[in-house]
Amino acid sequence: MKVKSNSQEMTFEIGLKIAKLLKKGDVISLNGDLGAGKTHLVKGIAKGLEVHEDITSPTFTIVNEYDGKMPLYHFDVYRISDISELYEIGFEEYIYGEGVSVIEWGNLVEELLPDYTIKINIRILDDNTREIEILNFNKELIL
Template sequence: MFTIKTNDAQQTEKIGMQLAPMLNPNDVLLLDGDLGAGKTTFTKGLAKGLGIKRYVKSPTFTIIHEYHEGRMPLFHMDVYRLEDGGGDDLGWDEYFFGGGVSVIEWSQFIRDYLPDTFLKVKIARNEKDDNQRILTFEPQGKRYEELVDQLKEVIQ
């Protein structure tokens, strides 16, 4: 596990940019945090780091946005609307094992569909300073433990 504090949205985005070059095809990132915590801001940084030039916004209403113009595809998912189910027909494995990076906001709503290994990124507001965020990286599996170790070296 690795925790870092950011002081503004630009720093949160920068950490996503720093992580992006370390990502491999079929990596899965789960982004957990309250509304407005910075999940999409972090994803914008990932997209920039992957070479994606299109504007990245939360796919709340469409559930999944696909970006194919970078170093590898980015599958950005916001599954908040699936809180009561309904994700059976979305072909999760096609995304998780489709040669791109899958980023899932509100992953707890599709827990049964997730792969066994992933990197969970918890993003929380600092209660004392609304601009600050606390990012906690929780690896699940050897690949993601190594990824977090790499990230520590770049950030610290």
Template structure:
């Protein structure tokens, strides 16, 4: 199933993220695709709010992973620097733990991703506008999109 949304502001993107966070179930995986500055971390901030996380969410570019505590743990990955990485990092251990894994630049970890996930593509239209395309891969993600 595919759903598309046009976001006309930062606040719209946060709002969509909050809705996603509210609908998230344990052990889900969201992959975020989009150019630098498209709004991947902004959407993740909204998701965190929807999970009841009060901490300030920032891009984990230099740390690779940031963990936030809320209704569900949020494992926020940035795989930008991990091209060609092996299984030795323990990535799979995190995505199999209780919580939600949100992965930016997942194309660097394709061989390690589960077959069922929610793919979120963010396209920069202009300074304020983004198109967000959500593609569900698996029944629980179909259900999430039906509720959204």
């Protein structure tokens, strides 16, 4: 499935709609260039999971944990230098746990992700427009 977003608000809304279909244990690999809108999509997912905290990219901490109707584990693996860093923080316990895991730059650790991982690719078309491609999502998403 591919959809175009013409604003940060629309990207947020797409995340909100995705969240309503997620269940415990779901894993999302979120990919796109810097500035593509990955964190805006995560903010929408968080809102849909009833997270009330401000969502920020965990660039320097690797993972941020948020409480909502189910836990949200928001990873940013862009700066990891070795996959062993993920094992040190208990990566497998997160992705096989009771929450939803969203991994920005998930393509960098693809070999660690389960087969059922939902893949979302965001491509910059111009200053305001993004193409959001959603793969391996076996639910009907009405946008």
